[in-house]
Amino acid sequence: MTTREFDLIVIGAGAVGENVADRARQGGLSVVIVERELVGGECSYWACMPSKGLLRSGAAIRAARDVDGASQAVTGKVDIAGALRRRDAIVHEWNDGSQVEWLQSAGIELVRGDARLTAEREVTVDEPDGATTVLLARHAVAVCTGSAALLPDIEGLQDAAPWTSREATSVRDVPASLAILGGGVVATEMATLFAGFGTDVTVIARSSLLGGMEPFAGEAVETALRDAGADVRTGVEVDRVARIDGGDVVLTLSDGHEVRAQQLLVATGRVPRTMDLGLEHAGLTDGEWLDVDDTLRVRGVDWLYAVGDVNHRALLTHQGKYQARAAGDVIAARALGRDVHDAPWGAHAATADHDAVPQVTFTDPEVASVGHTAASAEKAGIGIRVLDYDLSWLAGASTYADHYRGTARAIVDEERRVLIGATFVGPDTAELLHAATVAIVGEVPIDRLWHAVPPYPTLSEVWLRWLEEFGR
Structure with missing residues (x-):
């Protein structure tokens, strides 16, 4: 058994853990990071990067087919072997060598193995070779273990060996037919992907698609999936699952019907990766989400931080990395007796988690959203004005594609006259999102936005159309 001491111990070397470690190291602390799988984590190897890489092939073909002069050059379907080769290159064949080299260059120690808290500020790691290392933290421990797919309690589901998002994004043999249980982001993205591969896709959702977003977003994605040949069944649940021999x-x-498919993908939500973590040593319970304040410190435990998915604030890689920057900086500040800036929008506060979270769903069409929807703003008691615009009316849409279809909605706080929410649905609308995020975070007055002139002819001209509808 080896015992080592550091200022900060980070459990989990995904994108979030890496950023916590890096910021704390830059702040002057000694840092060790523990990882039981691949350095780079879920996003790099089984989620964001492989899924978006796989989706791009179909999106590029669809875009070309909607432009006269380019459509004639499209003579076939997605080449599945080529798409999988591209995915393999993006994930470096599931080899984390380059990420390990980066840790070393940043001065961050790496210990591989299963970590658990064994006392206050103490983490014991069981390494793959059977060795045990005890890590002691002078100042803090940061839990950055992320989340895993939720498998609902459905009769026969476990025995049917379903896919989760991991199996879907690392697929080698594309199934002829695929049933997808769920209607959220993962379910709709994977339905888009496999329908583009020519798989016979059936989506089963107990409510509408993309619930929680503006209703027109899910409706547009459902229409596109049906047009692509998918069978979309909403308002229905699965009672039983059986794998036949x-x-x-x-x-x-x-509803009494049956769906038969070669494979089943379950995409019904996430659970925290906090099982067998020894949280009882911090007065907490294993298997639960960790409640934190805006500096990402676990409430009631002054030495423990929880960053990224594990705190259930915003289960998105970019928000986790945003939290990680704040957490790494504040851990260093507290350890070294520096000033802590934890007021709203301070350097050490993850304020954007509350009402300014951007998200892109890479379906056909893309769905890009940030801040409030009309429903959430009304629920919060905010007096709003809803501004809707058909993106196909823009000159930029006519130059982009021959049959561009899309919708943009702005949510304006009428009393403060600032944007508090935006949703864009249409091809490549992801690139419109950051401007809306900046306007919301910066609380840019509507009157000032008149002076932010959108270039012509582009889709960003929608900002002018929104302003014209709102009026001076």
């Missing part, structure tokens, strides 16, 4: 999966639905 190691072959197809049969799902019995609450």
Whole structure:
């Protein structure tokens, strides 16, 4: 058994843990990071990067097919082997060598193995070779272990060996048919992907698609999935699942119908990766989400931080990395007796987690959103004005594609006359999102936005159309 001491121990070397460690190291602390799988984590190898890389092939073909002069050059479908090769290159064949080299260059120690808290500020790591290392933290421990796919309590589901997002994004043999349980971001993105591969896709959702977003977003994605040949069944649940003699999966639905598919993907939510973490040594319970303040410190435990998915604030890589920058900086500041800036929008506060979270769903069409929807703003008691615009009316849309379809909605706080929410639905609308995020975070007055002139002809001209509808 080896014992080592550092200022900060980070459990989990995904994108979030890496950023916590890096910022604390830059702040003057000694840092060790513990990882049981690949350095770079879920986003790099099984989520954001491989999924968006795989989706791009189909999106590029669809875009070309909607431009006369380019469509004639498209003579086939997605080349699945080529798409998978591209995915493999993006994930470096699931080799984390370059990420390990980066840790070393940043002065961050790496210990591989399973970590658990064994006392206050103490982490014990069981390494793959059977060795045990005890790590002691002078100042803090940061839990950055992320989340895992939720498998709902459905009869026969576990025995059917379903896919989660990990199996879907690391697929080697594309199934002829795929049933997808869920209607959220992962479910709709994977439905878009596999329908583009030519798989017979059935989506089963107990409510509408992309619930929680503006209703027109889910409606547009559902229409596109149906147009792509997918069978979309909403308002229905799965009662039972059975794998037939190691072959197809049969799902019995609450409406009495059955769905049969070669493979089943479950995308119904996430659970925290806090099992067997020894949280009782911090007065907490294993398996639960960790409640934190805006500096990402676990409430009631002055030496423990929880950053990224594990705190359930915003389960998105970019928000986790945003939290990580604040957390790494504040851990260093507290350890070295520096000033702590934890007021709203301070350097050490993850204020944007509350009402300014941007998200892109890479479906067909793309859905890009930030801040409030009309429903959430009304629920919060904010007096709003809703501004809707058909993106196909823009000159930029006509130059972009021959049959561009899309919608943009702005949510304006009428009393303060500032933007508090925006949703864009349409091809490549992800590139419109950051301007809306800046306007919301900066609380830019509507009157000032008149002086932010959008270039012509582009889709960003929608900002002028919104302003014209709102009026001076």
